[in-house]
Amino acid sequence: MAARIYTRHGDDGTTGRFLGGRISKASPLVAACGDVDEAVAVLGIARAGCRxxxxxxxxxxxxxxQRELFVVGADLATHPERRHRLEPGVSVVTDDMTGAxxxxxxxxxxxxxxxxVFLVPGTTAASAQLDLARTVVRRAERHAVGARDAGEHVSDPVLRYLNRISDLLFVLARDASGPEAEPVSH
Incomplete structure (x- = not known):
């Protein structure tokens, strides 16, 4: 029999955590994980635009x-009691990642x-896609802070990484705009 993509386990409104356990799909932590997943997808569009x-x-x-955001997703999604099984830079965010x-x-x-000056996004397709990715990462950061404030485990390195990657995406979007970038006002 062929493998199925559906398990029916989430039909009760929960989703599986990395390394076991379940959590409500309405959790702010799951929202942060979803935002990170969305950022990876939007960056895929940006990568295609860059190519x-x-x-x-x-x-x-x-x-x-994109690959580093998978590390962020694993770090966020891990069952808190099983974090000792994570590997630095592979499934747990490190300060070195943020330093880079x-x-x-x-x-x-x-x-x-x-x-x-503030620039209007969209000078080039690649710059617009990078700006969109930046906004999704900023949302992921807000949801991660909300999850932490709600008592979920969110590591400080994850928060620092999300903050810094959005800064980098801002810079990359400006670079991709080139000299034709349009300021907000003339």
């Missing part, structure tokens, strides 16, 4: 970020300083 625009190095960086994002931000800003 189509010939921005190969940016597409490779976006793939790296900070280095990328600093390097990019040194090479291409931000304009002192």
């Amino acid at each position: 189509a625009a010939g921005l190969t190095a940016l597409a490779e960086l976006v793939l790296r970020l 994002l900070e280095t990328l931000i600093d390097d990019r800003l040194a090479a291409n300083p931000l304009q002192p």
